Amino acid sequence: MKQYVVDAFTDHVFAGNPAAVCVMDKWLSEDVMMKITCENNLSETAFTVKEGDRYHLRWFTPGGEIDLCGHATLGTAYVIMNFIEPELTKVSFDTMSGELIVERKGDLYEMDFPAYELKPVDVTEDIVDALGVTPKAAYMGRDCLCILEDESQVRNLKPDMDKLLKTEGLLMHVTASGKDYDCVSRSFAPKLNVTEDPVCGSGHCHIVPYWADRLGRNEIKAYQASKRGGELYCTVEGEHILMAGKAALYSEAEINIE
Structure with a gap:
C-alpha cells in the first residue's frame, strides 16, 4: 500500500506539521489502521477511500481516532490533487465532522471547516x-x-x-x-x-x-x-472558517501489510 508523508502549512520540508496519508481501494480494519498510525508515530495518519465522486476520510492519532484534523486533511487533499487525480482542483471529503471541501488556489489549499463555539x-x-x-x-x-x-x-x-x-x-x-x-x-x-x-x-x-x-x-x-x-x-x-495553507511532500513509501 502506498503511503505519503506531507508537511502541511509550510512550503518546505522539515517545517509545518507532518501527516502520513494512505489512499486506499478499500478500508482496512481499525486494528490495522491503528497499528500503522503507531508505527508512523506522527501526530496524525489519514486514511481515505474514494466512494462515488467523494472521498471518505478518517484521522487517527497514536491515541485513537479523532473527529477533526486540519493538517492531515490538507495533506490528503495535496496528495489526491497532485498524485492520485491531478486534474482536480477541489476535493470533497465525508468525515466524522460532516462534509469537508478543500480547494486548490495557486500554491494554497483552502479548507472549509466548522468553527467551534467558544x-x-x-x-x-x-x-x-x-x-x-x-x-x-x-x-x-x-x-x-x-x-x-x-x-x-x-x-x-x-x-x-x-x-x-x-x-x-x-x-x-x-x-x-x-x-x-x-x-x-x-x-x-x-x-x-x-x-x-x-x-x-x-x-x-x-x-x-x-x-x-x-x-x-x-x-x-x-x-x-x-x-x-x-x-x-x-x-x-x-459558522465556518476558510483555512488555507501550503504543503510540501516529504516522502513516498510502500507499506508491506500481510
Missing part, C-alpha cells in the same frame, strides 16, 4: 499548575483555549504534560497577539499521546474565531509557534 470558563488551579503561567482568560470548545499575555509567553511555555491530562478539553491551546502575525499559538495533546502538535488545524477552529471577534475582522493570518512552525491564512464566514 464558551468562557474559569481559569482553574489545574490549568495554572499545568501551564506554569496564569492565562488572562480561558474558553472551551472541543478543546481548551487559553489566552496568554504576549507572544514571548507563548513561545517560552513549558507545560507539564502529566498535569495537562487533568485539565478539561481534548487538547490545550495557548495563544496571544503576534508581532508579525495577527496571533501566535501552540497546541498540546497528551491525551492523544502527542506532546505538542506542530501546527494544529482543528485548534485554529478555536483560535481564529476568538481573534476574529477580538480584532473585529474576519481575515486572520496565524502562526503556530512550535519548533517546526507553520502559517495559516484564515477567513471566518459565519
Whole structure:
C-alpha cells in the first residue's frame, strides 16, 4: 500500500506539521489502521477511500481516532490533487465532522471547516499548575483555549504534560497577539499521546474565531509557534472558517501489510 508523508502549512520540508496519508481501494480494519498510525508515530495518519465522486476520510492519532484534523486533511487533499487525480482542483471529503471541501488556489489549499463555539470558563488551579503561567482568560470548545499575555509567553511555555491530562478539553491551546502575525499559538495533546502538535488545524477552529471577534475582522493570518512552525491564512464566514495553507511532500513509501 502506498503511503505519503506531507508537511502541511509550510512550503518546505522539515517545517509545518507532518501527516502520513494512505489512499486506499478499500478500508482496512481499525486494528490495522491503528497499528500503522503507531508505527508512523506522527501526530496524525489519514486514511481515505474514494466512494462515488467523494472521498471518505478518517484521522487517527497514536491515541485513537479523532473527529477533526486540519493538517492531515490538507495533506490528503495535496496528495489526491497532485498524485492520485491531478486534474482536480477541489476535493470533497465525508468525515466524522460532516462534509469537508478543500480547494486548490495557486500554491494554497483552502479548507472549509466548522468553527467551534467558544464558551468562557474559569481559569482553574489545574490549568495554572499545568501551564506554569496564569492565562488572562480561558474558553472551551472541543478543546481548551487559553489566552496568554504576549507572544514571548507563548513561545517560552513549558507545560507539564502529566498535569495537562487533568485539565478539561481534548487538547490545550495557548495563544496571544503576534508581532508579525495577527496571533501566535501552540497546541498540546497528551491525551492523544502527542506532546505538542506542530501546527494544529482543528485548534485554529478555536483560535481564529476568538481573534476574529477580538480584532473585529474576519481575515486572520496565524502562526503556530512550535519548533517546526507553520502559517495559516484564515477567513471566518459565519459558522465556518476558510483555512488555507501550503504543503510540501516529504516522502513516498510502500507499506508491506500481510
